[in-house]
Amino acid sequence: MVLIATKSESVLAPVILIDSRRMENIAGELARCEYTLSNCAKRLGVFPRLGVNFWPALRRKWVPEKGDRVDTLLELFIDGNDVPVDRLKRHVSAAFVDAILETRLAEKDGAILRSKLCLFPCYGKYIVTDQACKNTAINQVMWLWGESFILGGLVKRVPRRRVIDLGTGSGVHAILASDHCESAVCLDINPRALEFARFNAALNGKRNIEFVLSDLFNSIDGTCDLLLANPPYLPDGGAQAGDNFWSGGIEGTNLLRRIVHDLPLRLERGGTAHIIALYPLPAATSLKSHFRVWLDGALDQYEVLDHTWPVPHYQDLLSEKPFEGDKSAWRFGVVSLRRTQSGAGWWKDAGGGGMFFREDGSCWVVADHDEF
């Protein structure tokens, strides 16, 4: 698979919703085929590497078995390989094949099926995204990287009133949270992302999610008691913050700082926010000092679990003009903040060190403020 598609490549058609019963049947057949996180992890090595499937160096050497149903689905929906229709039909119903063609999850070329999208198993859900290779001809909907799996696995799954998934992309975090939240909001500035989020919600039979086109919080009202955010964060001299799924503006922190700044307005007391990002800090500065500034002095109102780790050699493979200066203070990971009732907050290093996954691809770190 190539990393970069050229501008001349035709614009990819997005997914098409069909009736809800048939949407849910697609997910049902994937589950029946045992197309699961742990089965994919077994084949490809640590699962988050699925998110960077175009880097063969980061993946266990894997030769698909033609008779294996999980391998067949991985070839079609992760690697973008040609799969003969007859081979897929050995494992799924004709109705499944019709449904993936109608929804545009796959295209048929004679006796061959191919997909220009990715379809990931993710903690019991199925998530469709754009194909896992950079394509600047469209405003791509981000495929699931390791960070999507870290954030998805790290959330403590307790009942909540309202979750906001800020920069939702495929909708993955809202869809996972909609199981334990009364209502969920998928919010993104990219209309294509909301089409995918809507599609994925239907695929997973979700009915308590709304979809809002918005520049961060600007087009929604109200507060939430769970905020999940994986904003664009790369310092990119060649794009504005939010132009695509990776650029966080020239310093990388343009969106981050706006999100953190708005926490006092949007996160209820007792509520929790998880923000996964690269934190491209200037040399000799600390994450805590930046949060103090971004929160306008309100940092003491929050109990903070710092699940980040140093990444002084971070390699930016997406930006047009990647940052070339001192990265010695850069960190990556999740900052989890709980807004206190009392105003007596704290900041704790919650460890993790980047080792978030078990061999089966599940996440062993859960951000639990009550444990600290």
Ligand SMILES: C[S@@+](CC[C@H](N)C(=O)[O-])C[C@H]1O[C@@H](n2cnc3c(N)ncnc32)[C@H](O)[C@@H]1O
């Ligand atoms: C890094 S992707 C995260 C996708 C998904 N949440 C995940 O974790 O897999 C960032 C998302 O933020 C969206 N975004 C960028 N700027 C935004 C803005 N100003 N307001 C809302 N969403 C924005 C992008 O369109 C993209 O879908």
